[in-house]
Amino acid sequence: MADTIKEVKHKTWAEINLSALKRNYTAVDDLIGDSCRVMCVVKADAYGHGAERCATALYEAGARDFAVSSIEEALALRSAFESRLMYDERILILGYTPPENADILAKYAIRQTVFSTEYAKALSLAAEKHGCAVLVHFKVDTGMNRLGFDSNNSAVTKILEAASYTGIVPEGIFSHFACSDEPENPMNAEQLMLFLKIDKALRERGLTLTSHISNSAAITTTPEAHLDMVRAGIILYGLEPFYPFDEDDVLRLTPVMTLKSVISHVHTVRAGEFISYGATYSPKYDITVATIPIGYADGYIRAFQNGGGVYIGDSFAPIVGRICMDQCMVDVTGIPDVSVGDEVVIFGSDKEQMRRLAKIADTINYELVCLIGKRVPRIYTE
Known part of the structure; x- marks a missing residue:
């Protein structure tokens, strides 16, 4: 039956050009320079393009950092990489994962977003029960009001507390622009300033983390926000992060x-x-x-x-x-x-x-x- 399905002539189909995907990745990588890494966002089945095939193609192009939304997506991605003998990629879950899954996160070296001391404590306790620790990226809420340590309410103290838990291994810190698709919106500069202030304070207190805030739109418009890593999503798939988008001055994207x-x-x-x-x-x-x-x-x-x-x-x-x-x-x-x-x-x-x-x-x-x-x-x- 499987062979028969492969031979079926489809009435409607989506062609996914992996060469175009790789070219888009390379364009982003060239833009940000050698001191910055590209995290490829492949959540929601790579924005409908097929996460497993797209992620492994991006790996072949040089990518090693990937972001997903859930533990289910992360495990499917890890399995796809391992089936192709790809073992050195880093996968970050951007959303919530029930703390009871701490042992699974640790077993497969999946990075988890931590957005409050309460969640960090629950995750740490769950990990300690299994004799393990979870790699984490702390998320700071600089204005999106979705997830994150409140940047205006003792964020530095709370992140340091969370980082001290024995079931937690701090690795990164990030935030998310709310209006990067509006390059002239003053909120972008305000969010970046808040994030850099917190990151600097943590470094001064001895906690140095991989920092990232730029999404697709900010990658193209705000080089000062590239930091240690950028999160490339829609531009990998050759689509514009906002309109009008002047590709001649930034990137020449190919729809995938x-x-x-x-x-x-x-x-x-x-x-x-x-x-x-x-x-x-x-x-x-x-x-x-x-x-x-x-x-x-x-x-x-x-x-x-x-x-x-x-x-x-x-x-x-x-x-x-x-x-x-x-x-x-x-x-x-x-x-x-x-x-x-x-x-x-x-x-x-x-x-x-x-x-x-x-x-x-x-x-x-x-x-x-x-x-x-x-x-x-x-x-x-x-």
Whole structure:
């Protein structure tokens, strides 16, 4: 059965260009210089691109630091590395892990984010019960108000206390910009100042840690925030961390994912007839409509019906009618030689299409790639 599945011709698929991924990593690595490391953020299945394949490709490109959201993601990643005889990578969990998992964290040398003395104590006690200690990165809340030691409330004292627990092995310290996608926002400078102040105070008290605060947007706009390490997320996958993004002055990114499908049916819809659920769309004249086997269950959400579409060759075919769970319809009137089986591109190398879809859905490109469902196979190319 497994061999048969591999041979199946897919109706809708996402092509993942690992060579483009490696080029994007190298561009970031070259930008930050030799004194700084790149932590590759591969949480949420590498933003929908496939964490295991992407992370091992990044390892081949030189990456050794990786960030995920959960212990489940970390263990899957560790297993993928070990199956390829890759053993020297460092994996950090950015989110919460129940302290009861301390022995698992220690066994697989997975770094855990610590964001309060209470959590640090619970994690340390759990580790001590198993005769082990957990590598940790302390998170400082400099304004995001999500997780972290409060930068305005004895953060230095509390981090030093947490670092003293016997089940804790301090390794790093980090924070997260709230507005780095708005380069001119004064909050960015305020957060960096707070973070540097705390890091300096800890060093003066004898606690020297690997420091990192820059995400994708800050990597490109704020070199003074590169510090010991940066966390590269969306830019690894060739997408813009904000818009407008002047690549000529910073990076030349290549989108890693191209979402494709095929035409399953072509027919004429006459003037006055209706298309799809709710009978919300009716052409004023006869049109040629193509059905595409992709819908909101695949991540091609209903919001896209208000201006979305697909490319057939160089021609854009707009969505007509409501997007269904498994299918959608596009107007191919005037596009020559459209046939069943023809390949269509939903998004890919044309960055303007991704911008258009994000604007239509009132969201960001991060969400669009993360939405692509599990039933859409990822086809990896070099």
